Amino acid sequence: MTRRFDIVFIGLTLSSSWGNGHATTYRSLLRGLNAAGRKVLFLERDVPWYASSRDLEDPDFCTLAYYRSLDELLSRYVETVRRAGAVIVGSYVPDGIEVIDALEALGLSRLCFYDIDTPVTLARLDxxxxxxxxxxxxxxxxxxxxxxxxxxLDRLQVDYGARLALPLYCSVDADRYRPVDEKPVWDLGYLGTYSPDRQPTLERLLIEPARRLPHMxxxxxxxxxxxxxxxPPNVTRIEHLPPHEHVRFYARQRFTLNVTRTDMIAAGWSPSVRLFEAAACxxxxxxxxxRGLDELLPENEAIVIARSGEDVCETLTQTTPERxxxxxxxxxxxxxxxxxxxxRADQLLEALRGLPSRSEIRSNHREMARPL
Known part of the structure; x- marks a missing residue:
């Protein structure tokens, strides 16, 4: 592949939303980049657990390609990667350390990291x-x-040595996530893969209220x-909900629940894509x-904060239609x-424009080394 791309992403997955939050995050961002006129290549490791559950095999907003090993990545896409305006490696990429080392050795124009799991990453590194x-x-x-x-962001720069750390929150595709005419079926719903550290909160804020409100x-x-x-018998279970069904799912709830992982709560300022999807719908x-949630969606103006099952029950039973x-x-x-x-795409592009390419830096260094 010799076509020149503005940005090459090497990420966990774009093709499958099964059991991960990466695919929807990348899809929204890459659609935004496409709308901004940028040509993007997404390289995904071809692994069986995603290959068997792909719900986006041929995106119309970027080029999606697969590689089966680090050797194939380097042999098949090395020139494409070298010619890109920027290369961005994502968190949880298989053999990520080896991939990063190989890219660093290529003398790329710009090499960046997109951590969709920052608090988890830092906790693991510690x-x-x-x-x-x-x-x-x-x-x-x-x-x-x-x-x-x-x-x-300060921790990344001061404690971990990052040259520059910038926020790049997840986002929502506003063309796809919007209000639709559906009659509510559920009083409260939750969308998310099982996580042991989220389960106690789900128990407290959904399962306990379900037991206390059997008529809902x-x-x-x-x-x-x-x-x-x-x-409880009044809780419906859906095993997997592909992205194209999310809009209708949100529309059929009176309220939707957001539950945050422990590492994300400890770090603060870590909004889930579900917040933005539900709000857009x-x-x-x-x-x-x-911490930080109130800066995005102020409490009692744009969101309800629940600290107990009682708070949830009160919201479900006492909220007026006007509120x-x-x-x-x-x-x-x-x-x-x-x-x-x-x-979010505009944010990313602005940040990349502010970075001198590595070739420019090398050229400047050579100029400075010349004798006067």
């Missing part, structure tokens, strides 16, 4: 766990784009939940609390203003 990026590699990147903002209806959609969970959100509508409208207004795929 424990000596270097699954997909090594501590020594963080200073190699021209920019470390982070799923998390706030204090994490609840739903949990997502894979990998253990068989031993005791679901006009579904009011009940969320657990974490329900006002919360939904304010959240949608804020998300469409600042958190669409196009807005």
């Amino acid at each position: 424990q000596g766990d270097e699954e997909y990026v090594a501590l020594r590699q963080i200073p190699l990147f021209d920019t470390y784009f982070s799923f998390s903002g706030g204090e994490v 209806h609840f739903v949990v959609a997502g894979p990998q939940y253990p068989e031993g969970i005791s679901w 006009g579904t009011p959100i009940i969320s657990d609390a974490w 329900h509508r006002a919360i939904a409208e304010e959240a949608r207004r804020r998300v469409l203003r600042s958190h669409t795929g196009r807005a």
Whole structure:
């Protein structure tokens, strides 16, 4: 492949949304880049667990290609990668450390990292766990784009040696996520893959209220939940919900629940894509609390913060239609203003434009070394 691309992403997956939050994050961002007129190549490791559950095999907003090994990546795409305006490696890429080292050796124009799991990454590095990026590699990147903002950015630069750390939150494709005419079926719903550290919050903020409000209806959609969970009879379970069904799913809920992983809560400023999707669809959100959330969606104006099951029960039973509508409208207004795929693409492009290419840096260094 010798075509020149503005940006090459090497990420976990674009083709399959099964059991991960990466695919929808990349899809929104890459659609935004396409709308901005940028040519993008996404390189994905061809692994069986995603190959068997792909829900986007031929995107119309970028070029998607697969590689089966590091050797194939380098032999088949090395010239394409070299010619790209920027190369961005994502978190959780298989053999990520080897991939990064190989790219660094190529003398690329710009090499960046996009961490869609920043708090998890840093917690792992602190424990000596270097699954997909090594501590020594963080200073190699021209920019470390982070799923998390706030204090994490300072930590990345001061404690981990990042040259430049910038926030690049997830986003929503506003053309696909919008209000639709559906009658609510469930009073409260949740969309997310099972996670042991999220499960206690799900128990407290959805399963407990379901038991206390047997006349209401609840739903949990997502894979990998253990068989031993005791679901109340008024909780509907959906094993997997592909992205093209998300809009209708949100529309059929009176409220939707956002539950945050422990590492994300500790870091703060780590919004889930589900927040932006639900808001864009006009579904009011009940969320657990974490630092930075109020800066995105102010409490009691654009979101309801629940600290207990009692808070959830009170919201479900006492919210008036006028307040329900006002919360939904304010959240949608804020998300469409600042958190669409196009807005995030513009953010990324502005950051990349501010980076001198490595060839320019090398040229400047040669000029400085010349005798006067």
